[in-house]
Amino acid sequence: MAYSLAQRWATTQTAHGEGTLLERPQMWLQRWSWRRELTKLDTDQMRDCGLDPEAVRHEAAKPFWRA
16 A cells, blocks of 8 residues: 555656646545645655655644645
8 A cells, every 4th residue: 555655646747737727626535635645654664665764744733735
């Protein structure tokens, strides 16, 4: 789960811009969902996935409308 979450997040960050007006609600929902999933990981799980725990906390704290 965690690896695919990190992979999806990285792909979304590089592949998608702000999107069209019709795409934005779906993008916002994905961001909200992925960031909520990030908060469920403990520090060891983050490190196992190659993620920096501080960077994960920073990302999870962002509002859904911010990339």
